Amino acid sequence: MDNCIFCKIIKGEIPSTVVYEDDVMIAFKDLNPVAPVHVLMIPKMHISSAAEITEENAHVVAHIFNKAKEVAEIMGIGNSGFRIVNNCGENAGQTVMHLHFHLIGGKTLLWP
Numbered sequence: 001m002d003n004c005i006f007c008k009i010i011k012g013e014i015p016s017t018v019v020y021e022d023d024v025m026i027a028f029k030d031l032n033p034v035a036p037v038h039v040l041m042i043p044k045m046h047i048s049s050a051a052e053i054t055e056e057n058a059h060v061v062a063h064i065f066n067k068a069k070e071v072a073e074i075m076g077i078g079n080s081g082f083r084i085v086n087n088c089g090e091n092a093g094q095t096v097m098h099l100h101f102h103l104i105g106g107k108t109l110l111w112p
């Protein structure tokens, strides 16, 4: 999508610190980290939110979750644990309309 900031990050038009990339996804550091490790895992395919996951595109979501442990290991938190968060839509506070999964860790996280 032309005016999507995460599509621009994928194309390299907006700088980011990429920590993992393959054919399906990239993972890059969040600009405003809420924990010592805060990475965004996003599909290269533009899907606007978790509400737009379908039979046809769900394989990219499965791929991202399959790779999450590897991304966590790259970030040095493979053993200490991590949280994966998705904000979907207005009430959840989604601010970027390109599906993204926050991978957060590096400290004890409070819940909720």
Ligand code: AMP
Residues within 6 Å of the ligand: 005, 014, 016, 029, 030, 031, 032, 033, 040, 086, 087, 093, 094, 095, 096
């Ligand atoms: P959400 O509120 O779930 O939509 O999360 C959007 C996330 O994207 C926020 O944590 C922002 O800090 C992050 N973000 C926005 N723009 C950028 C950017 N250019 N590079 C890295 N992270 C970004």
Ligand code: ZN
Residues within 6 Å of the ligand: 001, 004, 005, 006, 007, 008, 045, 046, 047, 097, 098
């Ligand atoms: Zn996009």
